[in-house]
Amino acid sequence: MIKTSTPGKLYLAGEYAVVENGNPAIIAAVNRFVTVTIDENTDRCSITSKQYENHLVHWERINSRMVVDDRDNPFQYIIAAIQVTEDYVQALGKPTQKYHLSVNSDLDSGTGKKYGLGSSAAVTVATIKALCQLYHLNISKVQLFKLAAIAHFSVQGNGSLGDVASSVFGGLITYCSFDRQWLSEFLHKITLPELLKLEWPRLEITPLQIPPVLRFLVGWTGSPASTSQLIDKVELKKGKHGIHYERFLHDSNKCVREITNGFRQNNIRLIMQNIKKNRELLQSLSQMAGVPIETPQLTRLIEIAEQFGGVAKTSGAGGGDCGIVLIKSDCDIAGLKAAWRDAGIEPLDLSIYNY
Known part of the structure; x- marks a missing residue:
């Protein structure tokens, strides 16, 4: 069994401006987490979450691709994270596997109150971290951010991806948003392994420390x-x-x-x-x-x-x-x-x- 956790986030400064390329924000990772667990060697592929107790998503593989019925599906970010990571896995020439993936989050209250701590980013990062362990992928934090940013942006379509950076790096960071139009173009021009090695225009992630x-x-x-x-x-x-x-x-x-x-x-x-x-x-x-x-x-x-x-x-x-x-x-x-x-x-x- 594989288990990974990633923190939620809160912005300290720079909101709205950070959605424009090269503009900075300061973001704090906080001590509330999304946890993703993977059970290997299962006969059926599935996703569950304690936050959606009555919902179970089954998926299958057709020619190594993940295929899921997307109707009434609350797991878009998880599925996007799986698809992007497994595109990367296959680009590296590795075979894909079947597994059961479960999610638990304490970013919201026990009664379902939503605090705005970036649960979609945290679950995207946690899913990719777990899959990297499953497929024995040794990637850097910057590469993890890039995979998660691709997955998250494919679902949300806007935003700076600063919450993704916060979940990856933890602590307090200054984050400058990269050129998402450039990313959209290069996704169709080069392979994922090549894209992860490139410098992304205007991306900046710098750790900070809060004074004692x-x-x-x-x-x-x-x-x-x-x-x-x-x-x-x-x-x-x-x-x-x-x-x-x-x-x-x-x-x-x-x-x-x-x-x-x-x-x-x-x-x-x-x-x-x-x-x-x-x-x-x-x-x-x-x-x-x-x-x-x-x-x-x-x-x-x-x-x-x-x-x-x-x-x-x-x-x-x-x-x-x-x-x-x-x-x-x-x-x-x-x-x-x-x-x-x-x-x-x-x-x-x-x-x-x-x-």
Whole structure:
């Protein structure tokens, strides 16, 4: 039996801008996980998940290809991960196998509440990691990211793939999105092994460390949001506000670079100033595009954090889900969390996860 786990993620800064080629974001892997288990040598190929207890997907092989009935199927990311990895396996001249794959996740609550921790990216990465063990593939983290990015993008069709990078590398990273149009073109020009060896244009993944005096806190508003739908709405509006959108990208890029420098230099003031600045940039984008990034409950989460001496902002696409806080460890963190609870905001027991 093979078992792999990968963490979920939360964005600290750079949201929306990071979907444009070469723009950076800062992302934290968190200590909630997707676990994928593979049982080999089974007669029938299947996929199950504890999160979909009544759903079992059977698949077969026809001429070495995975064939699945895709109707009413909640496992698109898992299937895409299997297909991309096995395309790579066959390109290497290895035979494919039959197996049962099962998934379990604690990225959401036990009652099914969705926190926005990037479950689709985490399950994609965990599936590919497990299959790499099954097929004895010795690949680097960068190559693992590339396989998972191909699989995830084939399903979602938008986004930066930063959540995939976070699940692969863990910890705190600065991530710059690569040119997805270039990827789409080269997928049809060269083999997967060749594609994984190439430098991907504008891709950048750099590890960071959070200063010891800072605490990373997360509050959940109780309202889930759809990242892909929010990104689509901004995409539709950016052409009408070209100058303003380009200014947003420029300012976000500068802001994220300053936060990155703050982490490298242990400069708390620089980090906190620019987290606040990034919140203001997202508020301006929200007004420009007519997209509700910072909901009233997220605003309340942020205001409470500021009252206790922290800086806070939405995490990810916003529209609900989580807000993140950076606060000095000698502040009244217990009081902040109690005030959140009084406001109907759930403090999540999350920390930055390093492999």
